[in-house]
Amino acid sequence: MFKYTLFAITLFLLSAHLKAEIILPRILGHNMVLQQGKPLSFWGKASAGETVTVQFAAQNQTTSADASGKWSVTLKPLKASAIPSELVISGTNTIRLQNILVGEVWLCSGQSNMEYTMRKNSKVKPSLATQLVDGRNPVDELTYANNPQIRIFLVNRKELGKPDSLHRGWNVAQDSALRSFSAPAYFFAKELHRNLNVPIGVIASAIPGSRIEPWISEAAFREDTYYGNQKIDGEPGKFYEPMIRPLAPFAVKGFLWYQGESNCFLKETTTYSHKLKTLITSWRNAWNDQKLPFYYVQLAPFKYSESKGKVVLTRETLPEFREAQEQVLSLPQTGMIVTTDLADDLSDIHPPFKWEIGRRLALLALANAYDKNDVVAEGPIFEKMKVKGHAIQLAFSQLGSGLISKDGQPLTGFMVAGKEGVFSPADAHINGKHVLVSADNVPNPVAVRFAWDEAAQPNLFNKEGLPARPFRTDKPLKNQLSDSFSPASSPVSRGSDTKTSSSK
Structure with missing residues (x-):
């Protein structure tokens, strides 16, 4: 009887010792930043049925690990805080994560x-x-x-x-x-x-x-x-x-x-x-x-x-x-x-x-x-074109404070073609909110390409220092995506105008 009792006690102590401790995924750790303004998920593993508690910023949430040992809790959204705080996760063991901030x-x-x-x-x-x-x-x-x-x-x-x-x-x-x-x-x-x-x-x-x-x-x-x-x-x-x-x-x-x-x-x-x-x-x-x-x-x-x-x-x-x-x-x-x-x-x-x-x-x-309305985030984006005599007038969105040549030199990177589809280097200059593009050997232009070369480093920018986005007005229909995923920026023919919208 004594041997049996000793064996039972030893087995009990061993099983208690072997009870799985709380384990966290690697992304949860000291020094982390938690996202402000959103529900915050914490998860990990423990023994099946084990009670797990998460404490942070005056919140206390408790759950139990499922049959496979998985557990998760969600804290309510928090405001940003640069004050280092402690996050405590407890069960069989206690994990104290230090120096936690809340932000972005x-x-x-x-x-x-x-x-x-x-x-x-x-x-x-x-x-x-x-x-x-x-x-x-x-x-x-x-x-x-x-x-x-x-x-x-x-x-x-x-x-x-x-x-x-x-x-x-x-x-x-x-x-x-x-x-x-x-x-x-x-x-x-x-x-x-x-x-x-x-x-x-x-x-x-x-x-x-x-x-x-x-x-x-x-x-x-x-x-x-x-x-x-x-x-x-x-x-x-x-x-x-x-x-x-x-x-x-x-x-x-x-x-x-x-x-x-x-x-x-x-x-x-x-x-x-x-x-x-x-x-x-x-x-x-x-x-x-x-x-x-x-x-x-x-x-x-x-x-x-x-x-x-x-x-x-x-x-x-x-x-x-x-x-x-x-x-x-x-x-x-x-x-x-x-x-x-x-x-x-x-x-x-x-x-x-x-x-x-x-x-x-x-x-x-x-x-x-972050809805900062005063921030100019993009350079000029081609919006529409209009044929004007022997030139093509280009209009852009994302002008910022206005169009500029970054280096003060004539605009580079523009090519123009007639109905034959043969593109030639073009002269281009800023005219207020527009760019006028033409070439002597293309008297009847119908299409423009900009930065349409792997080595192109054109100088059309807005005054905020952001470069114009490469484009072509003659994009083949075969390259466009299906109606279920049609880009907002693909050209749409409107009489003598060809128009694209902004990325937004």
């Missing part, structure tokens, strides 16, 4: 130009930074970055799905953690903080060289009727599953996307438009919010035509891909920045100027996600 959180993803680190940024030629940030050269940002209200989380593909008992995924944006972090994401956060004056958290989840397909789940492709039953190559879900899915439903304000070079090398056009649409829709579904802003980067100048790949590319491959990127602006709450002026070496697919990439993305967010 953005998820930043894509390929190498989004992954481009602050360490690389520090090696850029200082002379390329013609505009200083806070009176300092952005190339030197690592030497003075010390704002405790900017927090960063760098997704590691192999680790995000694994728990971290030390809860150390988030960091203040400085020192070694910042060195390895995305430069576009950091400079975006810095510009947001400068304008909003609330804590900013940015999550970087990017893979160099990645196509778009791995960032979309297999289920999203299957559920999209556009693809039917066709098999999608490019390894769907390869990066979505380990690098995006585990982040939901951590509350975010929106998404930033800098990707496309790998798909441009495949000479994609409307197929990429549909894939990006699928990605946006599926990510919003994962966060259960179809209104989440999604802002992305139009590709910069690069000599794609000189590549030695299996797909033969031309000097128009990049403009056509940019056009495909533009198609996606038909989706609500989307925006795109133009980068025709942000390339120093056309044989370098990783141009510097990431501080300006981040700033322009922040302008989109400020103007649209």
Whole structure:
């Protein structure tokens, strides 16, 4: 009897010791920023039936783990706070997460130009930074970055799905953690903080060289009727599953996307438009919010035509891909920045100027996600054309304070064609709110193209320093998307006028 009793006591003590402790996903940790103004989800694993309590900012929510050990609670929306606070999650064990702030959180993803680190940024030629940030050269940002209200989380593909008992995924944006972090994401956060004056958290989840397909789940492709039953190559879900899915439903304000070079090398056009649409829709579904802003980067100048790949590319491959990127602006709450002026070496697919990439993305967010009506977020966007004698008059939206030639020289990048469809270099000049385009050898012009070359770095800007978006007025109907996904910016013929609308 004594042996049996001793065995029972030992078994009881052992089972109590083995009872599963609360485990948190890696995105929940010290130093994190929680999204203001939205319900806040917290989740993890514990023993089946275990009671779990979450305490933060005078809120206390309790739940029980289900039969598989999963649990989740939701706190009510909070106001922004830069006061470091403690978040306590308790059950069998107690986890105390320190230095938690409340503000704005953005998820930043894509390929190498989004992954481009602050360490690389520090090696850029200082002379390329013609505009200083806070009176300092952005190339030197690592030497003075010390704002405790900017927090960063760098997704590691192999680790995000694994728990971290030390809860150390988030960091203040400085020192070694910042060195390895995305430069576009950091400079975006810095510009947001400068304008909003609330804590900013940015999550970087990017893979160099990645196509778009791995960032979309297999289920999203299957559920999209556009693809039917066709098999999608490019390894769907390869990066979505380990690098995006585990982040939901951590509350975010929106998404930033800098990707496309790998798909441009495949000479994609409307197929990429549909894939990006699928990605946006599926990510919003994962966060259960179809209104989440999604802002992305139009590709910069690069000599794609000189590549030695299996797909033969031309000097128009990049403009056509940019056009495909533009198609996606038909989706609500989307925006795109133009980068025709942000390339120093056309044989370098990783141009510097990431501080300006981040700033322009922040302008989109400020103007649209944060309703800052005084912010000019985009450069001139072609709206409509009208034939006037031997010239074509172009009208633009997003004029800002007015049209300018950035370098004070005659406008560049314009071509004009007659009904034969042969384009010739054109003279162009600003006439108030319009641009007049003509060529001596094209007496009866019918179409205009602007920046329609991979190497084009035109000088038409608005006075706020933002470049005009590339366009062509003669877009072939075969390249337009179906009625179910028709872009707001595709040309519509109206007598002698051809018109496009803004991205909004």
